[in-house]
Amino acid sequence: MGITLLTVNTAPSFSSTILQSNLIHSLGLSHHLIALNFIILSFGKKSAQSSAHVKVTDTDFDGVEVRVFEGSPKPNEPLRRSVVYIHGGGWALASAKISYYDELCTTMAEELNAVIVSIEYRLVPQVYFPEQIYDVMRATKYFLKPEVLEKYKVDPGRIGVSGDSAGGNLAAALGQQFTYVDSLRSKLKLQALIYPVLQALDFNTPSYQQNKNTPILPRHVMVKYWVDYFKGNYDFVQAMIVNNHTALDVDRATALRARLNWTSLLPESITKSYKPVMQTTGDARIVQEIPQLLEASSSPLIADQEMLQYLPKTYILTCEHDVLRDDGIMYAKRLERAGVDVTLDHFEDGFHGCMIFTSWPTNFSVGIRTRNSYIKWLDQNL
Numbered sequence: 001m002g003i004t005l006l007t008v009n010t011a012p013s014f015s016s017t018i019l020q021s022n023l024i025h026s027l028g029l030s031h032h033l034i035a036l037n038f039i040i041l042s043f044g045k046k047s048a049q050s051s052a053h054v055k056v057t058d059t060d061f062d063g064v065e066v067r068v069f070e071g072s073p074k075p076n077e078p079l080r081r082s083v084v085y086i087h088g089g090g091w092a093l094a095s096a097k098i099s100y101y102d103e104l105c106t107t108m109a110e111e112l113n114a115v116i117v118s119i120e121y122r123l124v125p126q127v128y129f130p131e132q133i134y135d136v137m138r139a140t141k142y143f144l145k146p147e148v149l150e151k152y153k154v155d156p157g158r159i160g161v162s163g164d165s166a167g168g169n170l171a172a173a174l175g176q177q178f179t180y181v182d183s184l185r186s187k188l189k190l191q192a193l194i195y196p197v198l199q200a201l202d203f204n205t206p207s208y209q210q211n212k213n214t215p216i217l218p219r220h221v222m223v224k225y226w227v228d229y230f231k232g233n234y235d236f237v238q239a240m241i242v243n244n245h246t247a248l249d250v251d252r253a254t255a256l257r258a259r260l261n262w263t264s265l266l267p268e269s270i271t272k273s274y275k276p277v278m279q280t281t282g283d284a285r286i287v288q289e290i291p292q293l294l295e296a297s298s299s300p301l302i303a304d305q306e307m308l309q310y311l312p313k314t315y316i317l318t319c320e321h322d323v324l325r326d327d328g329i330m331y332a333k334r335l336e337r338a339g340v341d342v343t344l345d346h347f348e349d350g351f352h353g354c355m356i357f358t359s360w361p362t363n364f365s366v367g368i369r370t371r372n373s374y375i376k377w378l379d380q381n382l
């Protein structure tokens, strides 16, 4: 078992001019979370609409809202496969009901003849870490009850969890939490993480350095999402950008930083000439005030090596133009070392968020290619 490198797409159709469109650039104003979320939602929140091939219903699983997409069963296969899907948006934005995610889940349900459960977990500022994790766990545990699977005609042996960006973070956290509970440990057949957010300890990985000003998700915006998730103070953002929160004089942080030592976890083709940013003296107040920064439930990349072996077969999609690229590549490496079967699907012309941009006017070629590659992997492995 090792890392299968699925695709390395070299034809760059990445256009920075299109990326810098006003709408996308406005995501940089993410501290106006409620206003921005309102704008995004008012552009595209859809009511549940079934088609000939996919039945769509809004309901709740143990008090957590979900949108369920039911594809038609395959002939001769009465039980369907299933994916629990967790949307992205910095733990603060978007919805299972906006058109981007509604369309993704509809396509998955149709092409995989599967039942897709898209979780409408609660967001910042209504709730903060770890409530988002509790929401996705509560809904997933409810769905896994034999009588619920029977109602939806789902094969209990063919269920995966997936999510993109902050949703990939929640999917990875959920996967890890399930390994701690005997009755849940082997319930998931796979996890598929799309440009996941996996750590808050080092904001100077090569991909953070390389893409610190890339639109859609510049570094300072990602750090603000983290601070918001913990209901922390923006005064710390500048210090966190230079890794002052995990400096060598911050004792609790340094041991954990060894788990994401990218000089040993990343290949030279990625590290290039980038140098680690490790401060000798930093600011211990940051992790005193925000101890959640150092927890594996928020940063799945720093989990105990011992636990990782219990994780299911894993797919990780990464994009070159993304501060989070190395979070994904490092997690793939740690999982591989733990003996987990991992597929790393890297897109040289990919940018953060691209997989949901598949419809006009944001029908990027790389959006369509990432989505097709992801669905193909699910089809072959679920």
Ligand SMILES: *[C@@H]1O[C@H](CO)[C@@H](O)[C@H](O)[C@H]1NC(C)=O
Pocket: 238, 239, 242, 244, 281, 282, 283
């Ligand atoms: C990082 O910490 C050092 C030592 O406390 C301090 O001198 C420096 O100003 C901090 N950097 C930022 C950006 O806050």
Ligand SMILES: *[C@@H]1O[C@H](CO)[C@@H](O)[C@H](O)[C@H]1NC(C)=O
Pocket: 257, 258, 261, 263, 264
């Ligand atoms: C990181 O890994 C490199 C290469 O294995 C090693 O030389 C270095 O001491 C490690 N650094 C830390 C902080 O663990």
Ligand SMILES: *[C@@H]1O[C@H](CO)[C@@H](O)[C@H](O)[C@H]1NC(C)=O
Pocket: 360, 363, 364, 365
């Ligand atoms: C996006 O959609 C438009 C209009 O349907 C089409 O002309 C264009 O070729 C599409 N672009 C891609 C990359 O598929």
